[in-house]
Every structure is written in structure tokens, then in C-alpha cells.
Amino acid sequence: MNRLLLCAALVAAPSTLAAEPPTAIVGATILTVSPAGNIEQGTVLIQDGRIVAVGADVKVPAGARVIDGAGRFVMPGIIDAHSHTAIEDNVNECTDSVTAQVRITDVIDQQDVNIYRQLAGGVTAVNVLHGSCNAIGGQNAVLKLRWGVTDPAQLVFAEAPRGIKFALGENPKRANFSAPGPRRYPATRMGVAEVIREAFLEAKAYRREWQEHEKKVKAAGPKGVPPVAPRRDLKLETLVDILDGKVMVHAHSYRSDEIVVLIALAEELGFKVRTFQHVLEGYKVAAEIAKHGAGASTFSDWWAYKLEAHDAIPYNAAVMASKGVNVSLNSDSNELARRLYWEAAKVVRYGSVSEQEALKMITWNPAWQLGVERWVGSIEAGKQADLAVFSAHPFSPDARVELTLVDGVVRFDRAKDTAARNAAPAAGGAK
């Protein structure tokens, strides 16, 4: 088993192999967010970017780099399922109601200081999404916050499946501002639904065109003159990939009606919604969301900033979870992303979710929503060593992140950070 895992590590992370000594975090309270629950006085052993052992009786091999975890709490790295961090230039391509051809992976900025700031809040992976300007927006990028890499490609969470942003309601219909020029279609929720239906019908026709072409190529045989291939259309290609289940749909949504309408559309057209994002009225249609099999990624308590957020309640996460929906708490904000651990704590208060379940809403659940739960989201042997080390229980008002590890590499170290700032005066805050 272990050998198998090591092989996987070698394949996945060739840069971290060689003779790196193992790392051990010892003597900490480990919030595994796994069936193992919380482990007092526990050890996490890391080798080649992976967790190789976790428990109270783990032997630390000689030569291991030891991190003293006494009095500290270790939890899985926080995963933010809704982020716009590290995007260069515009978050939105607003000029059309369907822009499935654009890709966030083209515009990742590895130097965005918010990567570091969020690491300092215990975040290790983020779902970087296109904005909510249009019914079908651009393709996402799931990133690991490997702050310090020089190539943006090195931030990409290689194992993550592709995803795309959809948006419903006020934003795609441009309810809250007016752009100059003629009004862009759609201007109502009716239009948003029709835009999505039309796009997928077009995609299906495109898929047929290519299927027929493949048939002709086959019929022509290796010696015949091959027919000219149809025009490749990057937008329709992406939509076909959604239909083929290769791209996960993350649908920005607020009102309960638009949520169930998209579920019906998806079931009619033959695709799945992986997550509803924001989904502030999800609590009204939690059963329908659960039945479709979608996750829900919501704010803990934001409300009232627009009409479709007027029925938002802080009990939303709790109610949806009680109906069997996989629920995560997201930030959609470079600021809020830095304190998602306290966003999770609020769910304990509103709706009496257990602490274990609340922690899951910022770790394992968003990992599932992004299709990466096999690799991250809990502290278990075999998983990638994405960890946040806190000064106190992450829900406590004294909690502060001391260390954040991504793939076993310490990417944030508060002690080093403060030492560096004391060496360089006027770098910030009170000393």
C-alpha cells in the first residue's frame, strides 16, 4: 500500500522527490476531518509531499525534520470553492452571454500577494472562477497555493478536473447597473434559461457535425481523400465537454426558483451541476439540490446586498447539510478567504452543526465539490500534505495560523514572516 502511494507521489511531484528527509509535526491536536476524528498529542508524518502516517503512536524516523506542535492544532488545508484570486486583468469576459471558450488558466498571476495572504489564513487550494457576468462564463482553474513558484502553471492542481462558471439571476441579466449601448440579452431569468438551453442545443448540433465527420473519415479509409474537418469552435467544444461529463459546472445562483430551473434544464439537456455557488436560498430547495447530486458552496452569513440576497439566512448551510447536500463555505473575496475557519465556526452557532461537520465544510466538502477529495480535504495517510497549523483550535477567538504546508512544503511560516518584517522596518502593523 505504502509503496503504491510512494510511486504515485513520484509521478505526481517529481520535483519534490530525491532524498528529502521526512517531516513530522508532533505533539499537536490533529483535527483529521476523517473517520479518525480528532487526535490528541498526535503526529503527522510527511514524506515526498504526502501524508504517510497520522496518529498518536506514529514513530518519527531518525533524520526527520520535526515541527513542534505542542499546544497547536493541525487541520487539513482550507479549500475555498469560490475565489477570484490570482487572476490577471478582468475577472469577467462580459461581452457575450456565453463565453465558454475563455480560460482562467490563461491568466493566472503567481505573483498575486493574495496567494500569500490566504496561505496565512490556512488556505491551501482555491477554485478560481470566472465572474458572474454571463449565463455561461469561462473555464475555471483549481490552484494550490504554492506561493513562491515562478511559473503560473506550477500553481495548478494537476489532478483537478476541469470546471466552468455558470451564472443565474441578477448578474447575468445585468439588473444592478446599466452599461452604455443597447441592452445585452438576456434581461430576465427567462432569458438566462433560454441562453443556456440554446447554447447546449447548438453544442449538440456541433457534436453531431463532428461525429458525422469522423464517420466520413472512417468511410474514406486510410487511402481515400479525407474530408475537410468542420471548423473547430472553442466555445462549443467546451460545451460538448460539459455534456460529456468532462467539465464540472459551478453555477452562481441565489433564488430558489433559478436553482430548480437550472436543475430541470440540466436534466433535460443531459449535464450535471456539480455545485451551486452562493446558493443563498438553497435552504428552500435543499431536497431538490440533494436529489440532483449537486454540492452547495455558500457564504456563512452574507445577505441584503441585493434583492436576490434578501432571503439569505445564516442557517442556510445547516439546513442544506441536514438534507444531505454536500455544503462548503466559500469566500468569493480575497479578504474573507483569510478567515474561512471562523466562517465555519459560525455554522456551529447558526443551526447547531457539529464542529466536525463545520470543519468539513471548509475542507473535505469543497474538495469533493472540486473533484479532488481523493487527494486533499482530510488528514489521512496517502493524501497530499496540505495542512494548516493553528495556535489554538481554529474556531477559538485566539486562533491564528502559524504554519501552512502545501504538498509538505512550508509555504507560510508566521515566525519567519515576523522575523523578516522586523529586519525590514515599516513592512507592516504593530511589531
Added chain:
Amino acid sequence: MKRTFAAVLALFAATAAAQDATLLRGGRVVPVSGPALARADVLIAGGKIAAIGPNLAAPAGATVIDVSGQHVYPGLIDGLTTLGLTEIGSVPGSVDVREAGDVNPHARAWLALHPHSELIPVARAAGITHALSAPAGGLVSGQSALVRLAGGTPAALVVRGPAALHVAWPSGSAGFDIAQMFAEPELKTFDERQKEKKKNQDKALARLAELLARARTYAAAHAASVAGQGPAPELDLALEALAPAARGEMPVVFRADAEDDIRGALAFASQHDLKPIIAGGLEAWRCADALKAADAAVLAPVDRLPRRESDAYDAAYTNVLALHRAGVRFAIVTDDASNSRNLPHHAAMARAFGLPAEVALRAITLAPAEIFGVAGALGSLEVGKSASLFVASGDPMDHRSAVIHVFVDGVPQSLETRHTHLYQQFKDR
């Protein structure tokens, strides 16, 4: 017990007789003005705190609430909000925060307070009993009121109005305008942009200085005419409203985040004999010395991003710690309305990053009361002060803690909100 209390509460809501007494029995009492009492009673009578101590006798007819194992705190005060002035951010019809034009000293928050706003019970249910409700935007935004978050008319909400005059310190850069996102922009080099910014700023400040001078002249002429020593000046509501601040009788809250802007505001205030308060103050830590010298208080939210890329990641979290160490007066505020309930969480972040817990609590209770001159009645649990307080299951800075009872001026408040109603309606659907 709970059921009895609910019945009592209904009674209170109906009559709210001030002479009715309530005894909170056996809680951990955190007065803020002094050390916490591990187990004590709080007697509420006549809307005020009548007594605090162990084993108080319940007056005849008093409602006794067992709060053992629970914690009693003075009501929280959010020193910068738009509560009562806004309902749904994106719906202009529900928002009364920013008056048209740039100079609105006569925009008075207490004339637009919506006592039945859904936002008020939501904040109150989190233990927030009072808030500064302030207009925003433009150059001179208007006058704020310190309000209690309970009452059926605007007048019933107001504790102190005017509380302060609010000025948006001109930063010189253009405010956000969605139209600009679509217009072909005018392209300028860095130096050109800097020069333009300075020019805009100077222009706005010259205008402000002139307004203040005219307000003083206007007030003097008005006083003279009242004394029969001259003709009455031509009526000017803006100058009339501006005069108290111009004469240093009312504090001026300058909204400023950047170091240069804060220093600029302090210098301007000194030059024109104003009583400055800084709102926002993201870089207050960079000029704590100047703030101390000017004896200017700061109203600072904590959960913010640092202003500069080169700043330490926790620069906003440790901002108030630097002020605390320098002896600068400050209150922790949300600068929000719908999220005002998160006030204690701002304090918690400052605490997690080094601010002593008792200072953090003070920064959301007694400190804002002092800054707005209402500490005689609010901000701490002291005999004779308003019985505006709440009972919680734990430390309010702990996000897991629940608020169990809220009193405003001795009147128990329902903890039901739009949110609990919707929760009840849908939780079992």
C-alpha cells in the same frame, strides 16, 4: 424556564413599563469598566442598571432570569454603520445613505432612520444594542446619529443626534463609476496621474476650507442678529448645519485610509480648529504618533486587506494593536450594516493578533461610547447606566457563542429576525 420567559417577554413587549424590574441571576458578569465577576446578579430597574453584585434580592414583582453558566456583557456598540439608512444594497429605493451633490452637512441621519428595517433586529440579536448611523459619500456627507437598535419611530431610536459631522477626505482619485468600465479611458502616465490627483485633492480641500470659513461667518452673523446687533444673514441651511463643526463644537469624522490622507486630515483639522475623528484608518498604524498628538480617535474595522502590496499580511489585523500601544483612542467598527452582527468578530481578529482580550471588548463597548460622548449612560455595566446589555452562552468574540437575551434600556428584546422566521419556515421543508 424558557417558556416562562417567552411569556414574560411578550408581556414586556406590550407594556415595556420602565418601572418593571428584572434580575439576571447568577451569571458571569463582565462590566468592561472593571474586572469580571465570576458569579453575580444584575438588577435592572427603570431601564437602568440598579445593582450589580452577588445574591441580590429580587424586588417584589421582578422578573428573575436564571443566567447561571452564562455571560452578561454591556450591549455592543458599532461605532460606524449605515444601519437604518439602508435595506437592500443594490435597490436604490431602499437606500438613504448618500445625498445628491458633494456638500451635504444638512443631511441628517436621524431624519431617514427606518425603525422597522430588517437589519436592525439582526444586529440586535447578536448583542449589538447601539450603533452610529452615518451618511456617506461626497465631500461633506452629513451628520450621524448614535442610535439604539430598538424603537418604533426615528425619534425613539436616537440617543444622540447629531453625533458628528462626516467628511469623506478627498483622496484625489476618482470614485468607482461603472460607466468608466465601458468608456474609452483617458490614458495618463504615473506622474500625470499623481499631479491630477494632487490637483483634485487641493481643489476639494480649498472648497472645504472656504465652506468652514463661511460657516463661521454665517454663525457669527446669525448670533449678532439674534442679539440685535446686525441684519440676519441670508438663510443657508448648509452653512447653518456646518457651523457647530466649524467652531469645534461637534467632532468631524474624516473618512481616510491612506497614511497621507490621515495625516492630511489631522493637519487640516488642526489648521481649522476642528475636532477630528478618523474613520476607516487602514494605515492609522503608520501615523499613530500624529493621531496621539492630535488626540484623534480612530474608528477602524479590522477584517480588511492591507492597503499596500508590500505591507505585512496582518497589517489590518494589528492596526488597532499599534494604536493601543501608542495610546491612541479607537473603536473597532464594522463600517457596514447587514454585517454589523459580525462586530465582535472584528474584535476577535484584533485579539488573535495580539490585542488584549479586554481591550478588544472595550473597543466595541465603552470605547465608542466615550468617543461619541455617551459613556455616562452606555458602554459598560455600571449602576446608574442604561440597562442595555446582553447575555451570551460564551465569549461574544467566539463565533460559536450564542446570544440568549438582549436588553435595550431595560426592555427585553425579541431575538426573532427575518432570518429565524425563514429558518423556521423552511428548515423542515
Added chain:
Amino acid sequence: MRSALPWLLLALAPAAAASEVIALVGGRVLPVSGPALDKATVVLRDGVIAAVGADVAVPKDARVIDAAGWTLTPGLIDAFSGIGLPARAPAGGGGASASTAPDPLAAEQDALDRIKLADALKARDGGVTTALVVPAEGIAGGRSVLLNLAGETTEALVWRQPAALHLHLSTLRRQYPASLMGTMAWARQALLDARHAQAEWLAYERNPKGRPRPAYDAGALAWQDVLAGRLPLVITCTRLNDIRRALALGEEFGVKVVLAGAAQASEVVDLLKKAGRPLLVTTNYDPPKAPSFGFGGGPDEGTEKAQIEAAEHNPAKLHAAGVPFALVSAHGRDFTAGIRRAIERGLPQDAALRAVTLGAAEALGIADRTGSLEPGKAANLVAWSGQPFAKDTKVKLVFVDGHRHEPEDKPAGPPAEGRPRAGASEEVAR
């Protein structure tokens, strides 16, 4: 082959070249291709450099110009410029009107069609003899033209047309693409469409029977030149990662790209060395930008300032790292000032000169015909009153294809002491 080319030029282009013989005598000569020569002579004949050296005999038929006290360098090549093009339209009118502004997405447009001869020739006053003229606007605002700045008509200036196809990694405001990710997607689709159009036409030409006539698409044709390697694709990079984006796009479509702008190139030296692509490095360190909005105390001026300073240090760092590059004006207002700033920031004088002469010629693939003072190359030459690019130095004379141009002595600043006024010491009969 290499040596044959100059001869070809001579044979093919007599109309453009000056037929007189000129000898510049006694100046300090910086040939760039070799060491500096003091008190040397340069002979120009029929628009071509005939001789360069300290011991060169002055031909009998030569007009002699006393260059004592002057520095002679090759003509400057601005390998990415807006020379002769109307200024970009500012907001609220003025400059290029909407009707003359190019389509932001039509790669088949030609900068040549919009060049004003008189405006173009003005560039000679700064010592520029050769320029790649690139449309500034849009994403793909058209093809550039390479000009040598001597001639009576715009066409007479042309050295290579079209010279390159251009992709700016920028965005549009009210039409697609209005985001950087949109620009990347648009470029990809443009290249795919070009491939597709080519396949359709090929199939049609092979067997037109039974097929409808394929659509004519001028844009697709322009991009096909790039796909076929007939025309270089120059990608303008304003952000660090634009360099990676440009290289990745080139790799995806098998296109060799030239990188322009690249103010952050010195941060990715290894990548550039590996890619080995020509690099046109901007001296427009602080290009005018749209104002940003005042959130949270306004824009982070420290970051902006640092970016400008980093751009100013970029040429010196690239040089120190051994990356070859051309320095270009990139539509900046003052090319000479930009070059001077690079020198002030540590770029050695000779490296700066090379970057705007031979280095630029190499980047454009024209080093066989210009870029240095060598016999056989085009008679493009600048006579400076002193050290080239220095603040007080003036351009005394410019030769393009052997045609003499004397910049007007602008009474802008007070004349430096001890320097002769223009025209005081020029022609001496021998």
C-alpha cells in the same frame, strides 16, 4: 549568400539611394560591428557604405564633411514604433477619429496605409533611420511595415511590407475580447480559423467539382502567413506572464513568435535564453494608463512606482544576463530619453547603442543590410555632436540610404557652452 545580398540590394534599389559620394572625415566612428575608431573616415557611395576606417582615402569625387568632434554611429533602428501613424485617440475626441482608427481585430490591415510621410520623416531628427511601424490600437490592429526613412512618398520608404503580424495582449472595452483571457481565446480561435480556411481552400483547389466556393477571409489569409512562417508574429507583452502566454501560444500553433514590450523580461532570463526568440524591449517604461478607482485609500502607488523602476532597470539586467535584445520606443514619446534612462540605470553605453542598431537589425532579421557601419550596408548613419544619447548631445546630421538630413536646431534649451551652433563647422572643401 550573405555577401551576395548587399549586392542584390544595390542592383534592385537604385531609385531610392542617393547617387552622390560623401566622405565624413575626422570623426569618432562607432561602427558597432567592431571597435571604435578615432579620427576615422566613412565613405558613402550610391546609398551604400563604401568604406570605414582610419586610413581610408577620401575619393576624389566625394563631398567632404568635416566630422571632427562628432561621433558617427549607424542609423538608429526603432524596431517597434508608431512612427508616422496618427496618435492614439484620447477620450473625448482629438487624434485619430473613430472613422480612421483601425478595426481592433483585423490582422489584414496595413499600417502602411495610415502612415503620413512628413510625420514619419520627422523621426530622423532623433537619429532614427529605420523603423518597424506598428499599429498601437486593438488586439490585432494590423500588419507592420519596415521603413527606411528616405523617399518622396510613403511607398518609397518601404523596406519590407508587410513586415510582421501583431498581437497585442491587451483588451477592448465594449466588444470581445474585453478580458485578457478573452484575448487569449480570441487569438487561439483566429489561428484555428486560419487553419480551417486554408484546409477548405486546399480541398477546393484540389477538386472544385461539387463543392461550393469557400468564403474569402482576409483575416484568415493574414494569419495563414504566420502559420506558414512567411510572416513573423510579434506579440506585445505588457505583463510578466504575457511572455509565457506568447511563448505558449507560439508553441501551441507551431509559430515562431517575436516578443515585444517585455518590460519584465529580466525576471525570466532562463526562459528567454531557452526560447531564443527575438526580443524587442520597451523604453516606454511608464506607458499612459487608465486611472484606477479609489478603493481602500486609492491605488498602491508604491507598487506602481516599483514597476516603473523595474522596467527602467530591465535593459541593463537583460544585458548583464547575456540576453540579446533590441531597445524600442514602443510608441513612447521620447525614444532618446528612454535609451538614456536605460543607460542611467546601468546599461553600458555600447550595449545601448548596439540594442538600437545592430541588435535591432538582428531582431528584425535585417542585419545583413543594416545595423552597423560596414562596407556594403545601407548608408544609414548618424552624426552626433558628442556621446550619443547624452542629454546635451545633438543629432547633427542623419544619412538614410545616403540621403542627407539635417535636423532643425530647435531653440528648446539653452545651448551648451563651447559647442558650435549648427552649420558652423560642416562642410570643408579639401
